[in-house]
Amino acid sequence: MSILVLAEHDNSNLKPSTLNTLAAAKEIGGSIHLLVTGKGCQSVADACATVEGVEKVLLADDDAYEHQLAESLSNLVKSIASNYTHILAPATTFGKNVLPRISALIDVQQISEITDVVSADTFKRPIYAGSCIATVKSNDSIKVITVRATAFDPVSATGGSAAIEALASADVSSLSSFVGEEIAKSDRPELTAASIVVSGGRGMQSGDNFHLLETIADKLGAAVGASRAAVDAGFVPNDYQVGQTGKIVAPDLYIAVGISGAIQHLAGMKDSKVIVAINKDPDAPIFQVADYGLVADLFDALPELSDQL
Amino acid sequence: MKIVVPIKRVVDYNVKVRPLGDQSDVDLNNVKMAMNPFCEIAIEEAVRLKEAGTATEVIAVTVGTSASQEQLRTALALGADRAVLIETDVLLEPLAIAKALAKVIEKESPKLVILGKQAIDGDNNQTGQMLAALLDYGQATFASEVSIEGDTASVTREIDGGLQTIKVSLPAIITTDLRLNEPRYASLPNIMKAKKKEMDIQPVADLGIDVANRLELVSVEPPATRQEGIKVESVEELVSKLKNEAKVIS
Numbered sequence: 059m060s061i062l063v064l065a066e067h068d069n070s071n072l073k074p075s076t077l078n079t080l081a082a083a084k085e086i087g088g089s090i091h092l093l094v095t096g097k098g099c100q101s102v103a104d105a106c107a108t109v110e111g112v113e114k115v116l117l118a119d120d121d122a123y124e125h126q127l128a129e130s131l132s133n134l135v136k137s138i139a140s141n142y143t144h145i146l147a148p149a150t151t152f153g154k155n156v157l158p159r160i161s162a163l164i165d166v167q168q169i170s171e172i173t174d175v176v177s178a179d180t181f182k183r184p185i186y187a188g189s190c191i192a193t194v195k196s197n198d199s200i201k202v203i204t205v206r207a208t209a210f211d212p213v214s215a216t217g218g219s220a221a222i223e224a225l226a227s228a229d230v231s232s233l234s235s236f237v238g239e240e241i242a243k244s245d246r247p248e249l250t251a252a253s254i255v256v257s258g259g260r261g262m263q264s265g266d267n268f269h270l271l272e273t274i275a276d277k278l279g280a281a282v283g284a285s286r287a288a289v290d291a292g293f294v295p296n297d298y299q300v301g302q303t304g305k306i307v308a309p310d311l312y313i314a315v316g317i318s319g320a321i322q323h324l325a326g327m328k329d330s331k332v333i334v335a336i337n338k339d340p341d342a343p344i345f346q347v348a349d350y351g352l353v354a355d356l357f358d359a360l361p362e363l364s365d366q367l
Numbered sequence: 368m369k370i371v372v373p374i375k376r377v378v379d380y381n382v383k384v385r386p387l388g389d390q391s392d393v394d395l396n397n398v399k400m401a402m403n404p405f406c407e408i409a410i411e412e413a414v415r416l417k418e419a420g421t422a423t424e425v426i427a428v429t430v431g432t433s434a435s436q437e438q439l440r441t442a443l444a445l446g447a448d449r450a451v452l453i454e455t456d457v458l459l460e461p462l463a464i465a466k467a468l469a470k471v472i473e474k475e476s477p478k479l480v481i482l483g484k485q486a487i488d489g490d491n492n493q494t495g496q497m498l499a500a501l502l503d504y505g506q507a508t509f510a511s512e513v514s515i516e517g518d519t520a521s522v523t524r525e526i527d528g529g530l531q532t533i534k535v536s537l538p539a540i541i542t543t544d545l546r547l548n549e550p551r552y553a554s555l556p557n558i559m560k561a562k563k564k565e566m567d568i569q570p571v572a573d574l575g576i577d578v579a580n581r582l583e584l585v586s587v588e589p590p591a592t593r594q595e596g597i598k599v600e601s602v603e604e605l606v607s608k609l610k611n612e613a614k615v616i617s
Binding site: 150154157161166169184185190195196242278289321333 | 460534
């Protein structure tokens, strides 16, 4: 078996989700090639070459790939797809955007967001907001798969010594073009990679009140998240959203504050190791998944919690 | 400008779905069905473009069983002008759905296709991107803002780190994220009017495409359950438990 993994990066740093995706590739077994597409991303390729278990790094460094636009990237992967039995990418907005396009170009039914590798052709994945876990077997000759990062422990970023091979651009598309981006700058850890996440919901009442959570997050070295209700209400930006259609997190500690616990939110955090819920409604569904529940007004509890940390 | 909006009939988002007793599939007996929430956002966006004078016609399309007519009627009540049902006996996989939609789109030749980024049943998040590949159109997924300027669409996308803006040449595929708009409710007069709007029904077999499943559903299980937790009485007790029992903070 030969597996191609699409590396996620920002042209200077490799994203941790790539290491989780490689862990799934390792479970499938076989030789693993890591594809780095971008512009001026030699440093990413160098970092990829030292990752545990990577046999070869393919580097396509070209203007066309600077922003990972789906059209050109898919055409490139299509041109090398027949060399592989599996093509994997992390189930992040990067992987979710590009992989189904690749899948259709090579006439394969993709398997989205796997959480377990049963065998080389059989995988588990959550459906209906994680209410059920489906086991599916693929009959396609190439398996195209996105991987839920939180379900696989990352491989080590060191210990490997892969060769880096240059890959020429293929069939560059002009159907789409990059205009700009607003990437949130924060000193806090990234939501999906943080070991502690403090999240707020509708109960926070306003965006200003999120400073109560931020104070606690900074004392714990935690990331700040939110429920859909808080994002829809405009309290915090979209990239804070944890849930079925937002980010999936599974930190060591998840503190849900003023979040009632709709199934769509639980889908994004219920695999956290320890869950704490603070809510003034004792019947809130969030308490059903919480290891430690505190029935309290968050405006009393948060300052007190901050003082005690 | 013509806009095609593919939609999907799914289990209502309030329903907690469980596996069948023999774990062969999910249990959908007597559950409430509805239009997928992301599809409502797609219809709303198309109807707003029509109301703004940018679009001239909005066509709702679905690939599904005869029961999907109900969701197409909802789309018509929300402002779509006509509807197309590609009828199937069973639920198809995203690739097959994309192939069927591609046939409809080749025939209708719209300038824009807007659809939900994901359906809340299979949570696949594939159909829009696959459709774009099959038609060789540009794609703008996870849209939170769309503006049409001549032959291009400028689309702001919700990505993991924040927001990204791209331009796509029309015709193009746009998939909707949650913040694109807030869908309206259908008014009673519009529900009545929708009953008279045109709905074209054709069997999927007439399209001449291969819609066979590629995936085999081996089993459907409930997720692992969490051990029941405890209620603490105070912040002090909480901090103590986290430090000494769970050992997740120091």
